[in-house]
Each structure stands twice: as structure tokens, then as C-alpha cells.
Amino acid sequence: xxxxxxENLRGAANxxxxxxxxxxxxxxxxxxxxxxxxxxxxxxxxxxxKRDMDILKxxxxxxxxxxxxxxxxxxxAAAWYERELHDMFGFxxxxxxxxxxxxxxETFPEDFHPLLKKYPVDYQVRGSRKYEMLTSAGEGLYEVxxxxxxxxxxxxxxxxxxxxxxxxxxxxxxxxYTHRGIEKAVEGKTPFEALPLxxxxxxxxxxxxxxxxxxxxxxxxxxxVPRKAWLIRTLAAEMERLYNHVGDTGNVCAGVGFSPVxxxxxxxxxxxxxxxxxxxxxxxLRGLIVPGxxxxxxxxxxxxxxxxVLRELEKEYRDIVHIMWEQNNFVNRIRTTGIIRQNTAFxxxxxxxxxxxxxxxRDSRKDIGFGIYDELDFAVVTETAGDVEARIKVRVGEVYxxxxxxxxxxxxxxxxxxxxxxxxxxxLRTLEGSWGIxxxxxxxxxxxxxLDEEGRIDRLFVRSASYPNWPALTLAxxxxxxxxxxxxxxxxxxxxxxxxx
Amino acid sequence: MMTGYHSLGYSLLQALLLLLVAPLIAGIxxxxxxxxxxxxxxxxxxxxxxxxKWWRKPTFVTPYTSCIFLAAxxxxxxxxxxxxxxxxxxxxxxxxxxxxxxxxxxxALGRFLMTLSSLDAATAFGGMGGSREIYVAAFVEPVIMLAxxxxxLHTGSTFLGGMSLDPGEVNLTVAGVLxxxxxxxxxxxxxxxxxxxxxxxxxxxxxIHECMTLEYSGRLLALIHWASQLKLLIFLLLFSxxxxxxxxxxxxxxxxxxxxxxxxxxxxxxMRLFKVRVYLAAxxxxxxxxxAAQ
Numbered sequence: 001x002x003x004x005x006x007e008n009l010r011g012a013a014n015x016x017x018x019x020x021x022x023x024x025x026x027x028x029x030x031x032x033x034x035x036x037x038x039x040x041x042x043x044x045x046x047x048x049x050k051r052d053m054d055i056l057k058x059x060x061x062x063x064x065x066x067x068x069x070x071x072x073x074x075x076x077a078a079a080w081y082e083r084e085l086h087d088m089f090g091f092x093x094x095x096x097x098x099x100x101x102x103x104x105x106e107t108f109p110e111d112f113h114p115l116l117k118k119y120p121v122d123y124q125v126r127g128s129r130k131y132e133m134l135t136s137a138g139e140g141l142y143e144v145x146x147x148x149x150x151x152x153x154x155x156x157x158x159x160x161x162x163x164x165x166x167x168x169x170x171x172x173x174x175x176x177y178t179h180r181g182i183e184k185a186v187e188g189k190t191p192f193e194a195l196p197l198x199x200x201x202x203x204x205x206x207x208x209x210x211x212x213x214x215x216x217x218x219x220x221x222x223x224x225v226p227r228k229a230w231l232i233r234t235l236a237a238e239m240e241r242l243y244n245h246v247g248d249t250g251n252v253c254a255g256v257g258f259s260p261v262x263x264x265x266x267x268x269x270x271x272x273x274x275x276x277x278x279x280x281x282x283x284x285l286r287g288l289i290v291p292g293x294x295x296x297x298x299x300x301x302x303x304x305x306x307x308x309v310l311r312e313l314e315k316e317y318r319d320i321v322h323i324m325w326e327q328n329n330f331v332n333r334i335r336t337t338g339i340i341r342q343n344t345a346f347x348x349x350x351x352x353x354x355x356x357x358x359x360x361x362r363d364s365r366k367d368i369g370f371g372i373y374d375e376l377d378f379a380v381v382t383e384t385a386g387d388v389e390a391r392i393k394v395r396v397g398e399v400y401x402x403x404x405x406x407x408x409x410x411x412x413x414x415x416x417x418x419x420x421x422x423x424x425x426x427x428l429r430t431l432e433g434s435w436g437i438x439x440x441x442x443x444x445x446x447x448x449x450x451l452d453e454e455g456r457i458d459r460l461f462v463r464s465a466s467y468p469n470w471p472a473l474t475l476a477x478x479x480x481x482x483x484x485x486x487x488x489x490x491x492x493x494x495x496x497x498x499x500x501x
Numbered sequence: 502m503m504t505g506y507h508s509l510g511y512s513l514l515q516a517l518l519l520l521l522v523a524p525l526i527a528g529i530x531x532x533x534x535x536x537x538x539x540x541x542x543x544x545x546x547x548x549x550x551x552x553x554k555w556w557r558k559p560t561f562v563t564p565y566t567s568c569i570f571l572a573a574x575x576x577x578x579x580x581x582x583x584x585x586x587x588x589x590x591x592x593x594x595x596x597x598x599x600x601x602x603x604x605x606x607x608x609a610l611g612r613f614l615m616t617l618s619s620l621d622a623a624t625a626f627g628g629m630g631g632s633r634e635i636y637v638a639a640f641v642e643p644v645i646m647l648a649x650x651x652x653x654l655h656t657g658s659t660f661l662g663g664m665s666l667d668p669g670e671v672n673l674t675v676a677g678v679l680x681x682x683x684x685x686x687x688x689x690x691x692x693x694x695x696x697x698x699x700x701x702x703x704x705x706x707x708x709i710h711e712c713m714t715l716e717y718s719g720r721l722l723a724l725i726h727w728a729s730q731l732k733l734l735i736f737l738l739l740f741s742x743x744x745x746x747x748x749x750x751x752x753x754x755x756x757x758x759x760x761x762x763x764x765x766x767x768x769x770x771x772m773r774l775f776k777v778r779v780y781l782a783a784x785x786x787x788x789x790x791x792x793a794a795q
Contacts, residue, residue: 144625144706151703165632166774257699257707258770263538329696330770482629483774486704 215436352443560719630712
């Protein structure tokens with residue numbers, strides 16, 4: 001970890017990013033005043049060569065000036081992080097091109113920064129501040145506001161389209177409507193007490209969030225997680241990717257009203273969710289992974305069932321994919337729609353399917369190789385076109401890779417001797433930052449954890465995969481027409497709850 | 502030949518009958534689509550339940566609208582019922598009230614007012630829906646006229662009664678078949694079905710017809726939906742009476758074409774908005790060929 005003066009943060013970040021070779025993984029603040037420190041900004045950069053994160057820290061005195069030169073002009077990926085820092089801690093990134101509020105909407109008072117320690121977790125506020133949407137004006141231009149309440153059963157988000165006829169000129173998204181303050185709520189809890197909250201940050205990536213969190217906790221301990229536990233964890237992680245990708249393959253067709261595939265996709269997803277329930281006792285695989293290992297074993301019956309269902313599922317899934325590619329009208333809709341160019345994906349430090357469809361090869365399972373992924377044989381599926389079709393293709397490819405992985409895991413689990421599933425982590429090291437990463441269906445989920453002197457959580461930062469990809473969505477739509485927006489949106493399949501942590 | 506009054510009576514009776522049956526046909530198509538998609542689907546009577554539900558619910562009208570907003574659903578409903586009166590009497594068969602040009606423009610009157618009302622509430626979705634409806638209509642109307650012209654050439658009459666195929670006639674000429682296919686394509690476009698529009702979607706940004714009705718509630722919404730169902734039935738009937746070259750009773754022809762709609766809707770997805778003109782141009786070219794062949 002390198003500690004720099006706030007004034008030097010931009011320069012140091014420039015060096016750490018190695019001219020963009022090491023993308024910004026996360027940027028967040030911490031209030032360390034209770035331990036006699038000040039406020040701090042941490043920047044994490046992926047370092048693929050070291051298979052590690054480079055950590056950069058800038059410390060500010062608590063009652064002094066909180067301004068520093070913004071990173072956004074050199075690293076566009078920092079834009080949202082810095083807006084959030086501004087909201088949550090009151091940092092002032094100078095020369096930030098767009099320092100509108102992000103998390104705190106117009107019902108919050110102007111100078112309220114909830115993640116500062118001086119505000120207790122049950123602090124109540126009411127106020128008003130300005131929240132402006134990006135708009136446009138001119139002859140023939142108009143705006144279409146959509147949401148935050150939508151016709152389907154989805155989470156809240158307000159989209160403001162600036163239109164010239166059917167063509168979308170600009171899109172601004174107002175998200176974070178149901179921000180739950182989980183990062184604040186877990187402060188003062190032990191990691192085990194915080195676990196149920198962390199598992200519920202998001203439904204579709206419960207395993208990924210729990211796995212990242214558990215790894216962050218385990219890095220603070222001397223104990224090693226048993227190999228068998230890692231096999232079961234990896235099995236759960238791949239089952240989660242599988243049910244998400246299978247469901248999303250069908251769901252993307254809802255954007256074009258291609259209904260047979262939608263219902264086929266949800267039928268297959270349901271089989272997988274029932275397998276999940278058998279595996280962990282929970283359809284979202286909650287309660288399985290704990291710091292130190294896993295909660296329950298997988299017996300031979302369960303492995304047999306998974307094996308059988310997957311064999312059938314793979315066949316049916318191939319049928320669905322066949323139907324999709326045979327439908328010229330469908331391919332016509334998805335090709336060249338919602339393009340993200342490679343350098344855009346790169347500059348926004350996109351992750352997951354969104355990035356890999358635009359020519360990136362980033363996959364934390366390969367790059368960081370957490371757990372036992374290094375022992376397993378799988379390929380990172382990439383496409384270069386960056387359109388809706390490419391994202392569907394990456395998803396389809398990853399389904400086959402996940403099935404391949406699960407088969408390997410099953411045979412490894414069968415060979416694995418009986419052994420302990422969970423290790424006692426003992427005393428955790430305190431006042432030391434640690435991070436955990438895992439690959440969810442949407443990309444990597446990154447957690448940062450620091451414990452105070454008593455072993456209770458001082459700061460937990462959660463950056464789910466959707467966070468860096470949301471700004472990309474607003475760029476992907478430019479130049480397309482507004483009836484194609486639902487399709488483009490569904491091809492990213494971004495999560496609102498992952499932001500509302 | 503029946504007297505005018507008799508004819509009027511029959512026509513009104515027929516319109517009433519169609520009005521009562523229309524939700525059932527829409528329900529059958531929905532149910533079929535559900536079955537074809539591996540779903541159980543709602544009851545075929547669901548459309549009646551929905552109409553009843555909307556009828557009992559209060560109607561909210563924003564204070565920012567003009568009288569057009571209230572008038573449009575009524576005119577749309579009335580014009581569709583009027584069009585139903587003009588269909589060839591399948592009770593008496595030979596007589597019908599209307600000239601085919603009157604028929605087309607009575608239908609257009611309803612659409613015109615619906616489009617106006619979509620602008621009335623000044624919401625972004627309404628304007629979008631109105632503009633798309635007109636964009637589709639601009640291509641649909643000439644194609645319908647061509648379809649009629651093709652039929653007029655075949656039968657030598659511009660009265661719908663005179664235009665319909667004789668019960669025993671199986672018009673399997675090149676012109677007849679081309680016209681039949683082209684009219685079916687127009688039927689899908691005119692009734693907001695896939696691949697032009699999606700009647701079942703909840704995605705406002707992709708809607709065409711539904712987008713215009715978003716501001717409506719209660720009885721006004723019930724009127725719009727009922728009229729749309731009737732319109733679908735009218736087109737299925739026209740397709741059956743005028744174009745479908747099959748020697749079976751009209752009821753089976755209508756049911757058969759309803760099945761066809763469900764199958765086509767299941768097998769297809771919605772096309773790009775700006776491709777709709779290519780789709781309708783294809784129907785237009787088929788009709789030109791059909792006319793040339795005569």
C-alpha cells in the first residue's frame with residue numbers, strides 16, 4: 001500500500017494505472033477519526049501481473065480541507081466513485097466534470113454525509129437539496145422520463161432520455177432510490193453478525209457477495225480454508241452463474257417480444273433454482289458460505305441429481321440457443337444494437353459480461369485466481385463486437401463453461417476425502433485493510449474490509465459488478481432508437497440492489 | 502332483396518353479435534399463445550373479466566386534457582361498431598350497408614381521434630405512441646386500399662357484400678393467394694400484433710398502440726380495449742370473407758385465422774421500428790403483383 005498526500009493522489013493514480021494497463025477496481029472513503037486518524041480515500045487497481053490489487057491511500061485531516069485533484073479527468077472510471085465520495089463523506093474532487101449528487105437524492109439536506117462516524121446509524125434527517133438530471137434543449141428535441149416506478153416488477157430507477165425523434169441523444173440514469181445503508185449498518189458488528197446482511201445485498205449474486213466478504217475476512221486470519229470447502233463454494237458460485245445466465249438468456253428476448261424463448265429460459269432457470277434449494281436449502285444459495293468454510297456438506301445424492309439435471313439442461317439450452325440464432329428477425333434486432341467500443345469498456349473499467357463482449361479478457365477467476373479456480377480447466381469467453389449480440393454470445397459461452405466447471409467440481413468432490421468443512425478463524429487481525437473478490441454472473445464483486453481494535457467492522461465497502469457497468473449503459477444507447485432501449489438494458493442485465501447496498 | 506330497414510336491422514344485430522364475441526376471440530388468441538409458449542395462460546373468458554373490471558373502476562381524467570380526451574374512446578368505439586355494421590351480412594349474406602371506401606375511412610376516423618387524444622395529455626409516452634401509430638398507419642392505409650382494389654378487380658363491386666367470395670368459391674389464382682397473404686400481413690400491422698407491435702408487453706418504450714392508451718382508466722379504457730378487440734375480429738372476418746380461399750363455414754375460417762395469428766405471433770419477435778415500412782412495402786408489392794396478374 002502506498003500512502004500519498006491528497007494533492008498527489010492524481011499523480012500517484014496515474015502511475016498506478018500504468019497508462020491504463022491496470023484499471024481502477026474501486027475507489028472509496030473511510031472515516032478513521034475514531035482511532036485518531038483522519039479521513040482517507042483508498043484506490044484499488046487491478047494488477048494482473050502480480051495477480052493482486054495495488055492499493056493507494058490518501059489521508060486527509062478530519063477538520064481540514066477535504067478537496068483534492070479529481071481523478072476523473074485522467075481516469076473516467078473514477079467519475080461515479082468520486083460523486084459517491086462527495087455524497088457520503090463530503091470530499092471535494094476539484095475539476096470533476098460532473099459533481100452532481102449520486103446517492104443522496106433531493107430529500108437529503110445539503111451538508112449531510114452519512115458515512116462519517118459522527119452520524120449514528122439511526123440518525124434521522126429530512127431536508128432538501130438540488131438533484132438535476134442531464135437535459136437537452138433545442139428545436140425538435142424533447143425528453144422522455146421513465147420510472148422510477150416501472151410497469152414490470154423491477155427495482156426503481158429513473159431514466160431521462162433526450163430525444164431527437166426516435167433517436168436517443170443522451171441518457172441520464174438516476175439510481176440509488178432504495179439505498180439501504182448496509183455499509184453503515186454493519187459498522188460495529190462482528191463479521192459473523194454482518195454475514196446475513198451481506199448475503200442479502202443482492203438476490204442474484206448472493207454467493208458472489210458472500211464469497212468476496214468471506215475472503216476479505218479470511219485474509220485477516222492465519223487459518224486456511226479447507227480444500228473441500230472451496231470445492232463446495234466454487235460449486236455454489238458456478239451454480240449461481242448458471243442460473244443467472246440461463247434466465248438472462250431468455251429474458252433478453254423479452255426486449256423484442258420473443259416470448260417462447262422467454263418462457264423456455266425461465267423454465268430452465270426454475271430447474272436450477274430447485275437444484276440450489278437441494279444444495280443449500282435456499283433457492284438463492286444463501287446460508288451456505290460462511291467465513292472459514294461452508295455450512296453444510298454435499299452428499300452423493302445431490303451430486304448425482306445435479307449431474308443428471310445438468311445433462312438434460314445442456315441439451316435443452318442448446319435447443320434454445322439454436323432457436324435464437326435461427327430466427328433472422330431476432331438476429332437483426334440484436335446485431336449492431338447498443339455498441340460499447342473496446343476503449344470505452346477499458347476506460348470505464350467495465351467488468352464481467354459487459355466488458356468481455358467488448359474485447360476485454362478480464363475475469364477475476366483467471367486474473368486473480370481466487371480459491372481453487374487455478375486447478376480448474378475453463379476458458380474466458382470473449383467477443384469483440386460489443387453489441388447486444390456479443391453480450392448474448394458471451395453469456396451463452398459462459399453457460400457451457402460453467403457446466404464444464406460444475407462437472408469437474410463434481411468429480412473432484414467425489415474424490416475428495418471426508419474432512420472438515422469449516423475452520424475456526426481464531427483472532428482476526430485488526431486495523432488492517434483487506435479485500436476479497438469473486439466473479440458473479442455480472443462481473444467481479446469486490447469487498448474491502450477493515451476491523452477496529454475490538455474486531456468489529458470499522459469499514460466495509462462493497463463494489464458489485466453492476467457499479468462500473470451502469471455508466472456504460474448510458475453510453476451504449478447513444479445513436480440507437482428508444483424502442484431498442486429495453487433490449488440494450490436487458491443485454492447488460494444490471495442490478496439496482498447492488499448499488500443500493 | 503331485403504328492404505333497407507331490414508338490412509339495417511340485420512346489420513345492427515350483426516354488430517351486436519360481433520361486439521359480444523370479440524373478447525372471446527381475443528381470449529382464444531391469448532390462450533393459444535400461452536399454450537404455444539409452454540404456459541397455462543389465463544382463461545379464454547379473461548378478456549370479459551377485464552372489461553367488467555375496468556367498467557366498474559373509476560375513470561380518472563387529468564385536468565390538463567381537453568374534450569378530445571373524453572371523446573376519442575367513444576368515437577373510436579362508435580366508428581368500430583359502425584364498421585362492424587358494414588360487414589357483409591353473414592346472416593343474410595348478400596346485402597351490406599357500406600361502400601368499402603366508407604368502411605376504411607370510418608375506421609380511420611377512430612384512429613385519427615385516438616392519435617389526437619394521445620397528444621392531449623401531453624405525456625412523453627403518448628406523443629411517442631401517436632407518432633408511431635401515424636408512421637405505421639401511413640403505410641398501412643395505402644396497402645389496405647391496394648388489397649381492396651385487388652378484390653374489386655376480382656369481383657367487380659365496391660360494396661363489401663358484393664366483394665366477398667361466394668361460399669363455394671375457392672380463389673386459388675396467383676392474384677387471390679398473393680392478396681390473401683398480403684392482407685394477413687396488414688391485419689397484423691393494423692391490429693398491433695407481433696412483428697409490428699406487441700400487445701402483451703409492459704415495456705412502454707417499445708409500444709405503439711398501447712402507448713396511446715396509457716393515460717386512460719376505467720370505462721374509457723374498457724371502451725378502447727373493447728373496440729380494439731372488435732377491430733381485430735372485423736379484420737379476421739374480412740380476411741375470412743374476402744380473401745381466405747377455403748370452402749368452409751365462416752365461423753371456422755375466423756377461428757382458423759385466429760389460430761394463425763397466435764402461431765405467427767409465437768414464431769416471431771418484434772422487428773425494428775424502422776423496418777416496419779419494409780414489411781408493409783413487401784405487402785404492397787405483393788398486392789401490386791396481384792393486381793398486375795389480373
